[in-house]
Amino acid sequence: MSASFSLALGAAREAAASQHYPQAALYIVATPIGNLADISLRALHVLQICDAVACEDTRHTQSMLRAYGIDRPGAQLLAVHEHNEAEAAQQVIERLQQGGRIAYASDAGTPAVSDPGARLVAAVRAAGFRVVPLPGASSVTSVLSVAGALGDAGAFVFAGFLPAKAGERDAAVARLGQEPRAVVILEAPHRIEALAKSFAVLGARLVTVGRELTKQFEQVATVSCDAFAAWLDADSSRTRGEFALVLHPAPQAKADGEGLRVLALLMNELPLKTAVKLAAEISGESKNVLYDKALAMKGAGSSQAPQ
The missing domain is CATH 3.40.1010.10 (Tetrapyrrole methylase, N-terminal domain)
Incomplete structure (x- = not known):
């Protein structure tokens, strides 16, 4: 002591x-x-x-x-x-x-x-x-606090360790790719390179890598998912230690004026979910984004088309 x-x-x-x-x-x-x-x-x-x-x-x-x-x-x-x-x-x-x-x-x-x-x-x-x-x-809250990934919403999903088998891990990564919120993942050093290769399918989505958090050789870096494997390969020391990672939220598409106009008109005649579904099909815009907009419009007590 x-x-x-x-x-x-x-x-x-x-x-x-x-x-x-x-x-x-x-x-x-x-x-x-x-x-x-x-x-x-x-x-x-x-x-x-x-x-x-x-x-x-x-x-x-x-x-x-x-x-x-x-x-x-x-x-x-x-x-x-x-x-x-x-x-x-x-x-x-x-x-x-x-x-x-x-x-x-x-x-x-x-x-x-x-x-x-x-x-x-x-x-x-x-x-x-x-x-x-x-x-x-906690490695979970520690990596979240330095990732800058939560934004105003402050929402995240804790996924823990992904499956060790390649096929199951790839399927898990594909599911996480559909998750709009930030995701915290833990990984051991002997599997980090395999995880990085699986992440490549997520393209430009960002991931913050926390390595050896709170220890002498602590490292925190944010890279795109398709560059994650190359980042590890650039320095052999980057595969050492315990890892806590944050997959950043997927970039949110923005509804343009046409999508909002169609949505507002449909909301005057149809239930909210039906209006959103049809507005997305007509405009080709994100159903999730239009749904959020519909909730905001309903909350404001207005379903009028924006001027």
């Missing part, structure tokens, strides 16, 4: 000790995705006071705890990973039945988001025990 984390433990006690931490509760603890300094004060406090720590990898979590100056005997570390989660959840529930406070931490980031933890949380809740979130580091 460095002197700085010694101070952090003291700060955690000062800031968080006076708060309420119910017994017989599971605490979902977000841990750093690469930079140890990204731990929260409340997380440090809970990791000190809990009766046991359930974790994806006991060796990894033990090393992290010791870096912060928290030393726990092996009996207080419970392995809960993707291969034993259903069975291990029962061990956690037994400890909760005895009134214990149990913290759960995956190897990095917020548990149960493309990491083990979801089945554990479901089992604990089904057994009638409280689950308490301790927010913190």
Whole structure:
């Protein structure tokens, strides 16, 4: 433990000790995705006071705890990973039945988001025990915050890891190509080149690549999907590390005056969806764009053709 984390433990006690931490509760603890300094004060406090720590990898979590100056005997570390989660959840529930406070931490980031933890949380809740979130580091929100891809709408889809098999991955990318919102995708280094090749079919649509986020060799770059593979090939170091990516929203086509005029006339006589469908067929413009325009016109209380 460095002197700085010694101070952090003291700060955690000062800031968080006076708060309420119910017994017989599971605490979902977000841990750093690469930079140890990204731990929260409340997380440090809970990791000190809990009766046991359930974790994806006991060796990894033990090393992290010791870096912060928290030393726990092996009996207080419970392995809960993707291969034993259903069975291990029962061990956690037994400890909760005895009134214990149990913290759960995956190897990095917020548990149960493309990491083990979801089945554990479901089992604990089904057994009638409280689950308490301790927010913190997340590759999903980290990459979104630097991608500049959300715009005014602020909407995105989390796709997680795409299928490993080529055919299934290509089909998944094709489906994402129809998604108008931003999409967050996670990928491992040994599959990033294959993913980049699959992305080529999306053409000029932008993708922000977050590599080794929060770590020493962090890199964030935005390229077109059809240039993604070439960007990786340009530097061998770009295929190393963990990846979080944001597929930017598809460019929105704009309805011109003719499409809006036809839409307004049809809305005077027909239900909204029927009017949109016919207006798109007549004008050749995007059905989705015309539908958004129709909702705006209806909300404004006007279906008159624009002047």
